[in-house]
Amino acid sequence: METSDRASGVLRQHFDQHRTQLSRSELAVAEYLVALPIDVLIFKSAEEIASDAGTSDATVIRTARRLGFSGLPELKRVCSRTMAKTIPTSDRLEQRFRGTGSELPKVAQQMFATAREVLTSTEEQFDEQMLSVAVSLLEGADTVWCLGMGTAEIEARHCAMALSRVGLRTRWSGASGFTLANDLLDLRASDVVVLFNAVHETPEFSMVASQMSEIGCKLILVCGVQLRALYKDKVDALLTCIGSPSKLASWTLGAIVTGDMLAYGVAVRNQPRAIETKRRLAGLRAKAERRN
Incomplete structure (x- = not known):
């Protein structure tokens, strides 16, 4: 409970700062939010909060914005950071079980709602x-390298595949340590790196980012909001994806869509090449099927 109280203190500060600007219905929502333990709040949808506070989900969203957040998802993310840093992973999983309950249809609805929240x-x-x-x-890249740091291997692989299917030469890696260092030996100044990393600035991440600068290749960073604040002026392009503090839907959802946007953007600007690549791919698939 101590951690929940500290996390809710962030919301309390926002409430104290903005309370005079709130309407009566918004004040009721804000007081309800401040009173909630953060490990309960992160599992609450706008509809559930509206029902509990006796108002509408539009009022809940408006209240979050009046409190200085972009919306309810950011309110939950910011208030949950203390909890994420201080509570062990196993304990957070227990909290998740308590927050969702064990009725699978209800859990499925919560996960769909959270996935929509992540993408929105x-x-x-x-x-x-x-x-x-x-x-x-x-x-303009000679080769596009898609690198997945930490748990972002899937996102990097998906992006590399999508880009190769519109005619770019790609490589991907989800490696770390000595294996990653070995992979990066082939990097050239004419290459572009798309680096996926959800949250943390690890020493390895910092090393890779600095190496890109030394080599002279361009770096596109796909990351979360905390890394964005640290690297927005240190990379050539930065695209932000949002996760959920409840962990009922993954940061991967936004990162996969971002990879698809990059690939389709290249395809739209280079349509003859993209079409020819698709034809070649279809031909190779047809040959493989005939051999089988």
């Missing part, structure tokens, strides 16, 4: 100019 929050962070810059960098 990622869309809210979407930067058209950054996407255009990133696509331009990819168009």
Whole structure:
């Protein structure tokens, strides 16, 4: 409970700062949110909060914004950071079980709702100019390297495959340590790196980012909000994806969509090459099927 109290203290500060700007219905929602333990709040949807507070989900969303957040998802993320840093992973899993209950249909509904929340929050962070810059960098690359740091191996592999199918030469790696160092020996200044990392700035991540600068190749970073704050002026393009503090839906969802946007952006700007690549792929698949 101590951790929940500390995490809720962040919300309390926002409440104290903005309470005079709240309408009566917004004040009721804000007081309800402040009173909730954070390990309960992160599992609450806008609809559930509205029902408990006797108001509408639109009022809940508006209240979150009046309190200084972009919306309810950001409110939950910011307030949960203390909990994420201080509670062991096994304990957080127990909290998740308590938060969702064990009725599978209800759990499924919560997971679908959280997945929509993740994608909506990622869309809210979407930067058209950054996407255009990133696509331009990819168009000019000799080889595009898609690297997945930490748990982001799947995102990197998906992006590399999507880009190769629109005509780019790609390589991907989810390696770490000496294996990653060995993979990076082939990097050239004419290459572009798409680096996926959800949250943490590890020593290895810092090493890779600095090595890109030393080699002179361009770096596109696909990351969460905390890394964005640290690296927005240190990379050539940065695209932000949002996760969920409840962990009922993955940061991977937004990162996969981002990889698809990069690939389709390259395809749209280079349609003859993309079409020819698809034809070659179809031909190779047909030959493989005949051999089987």
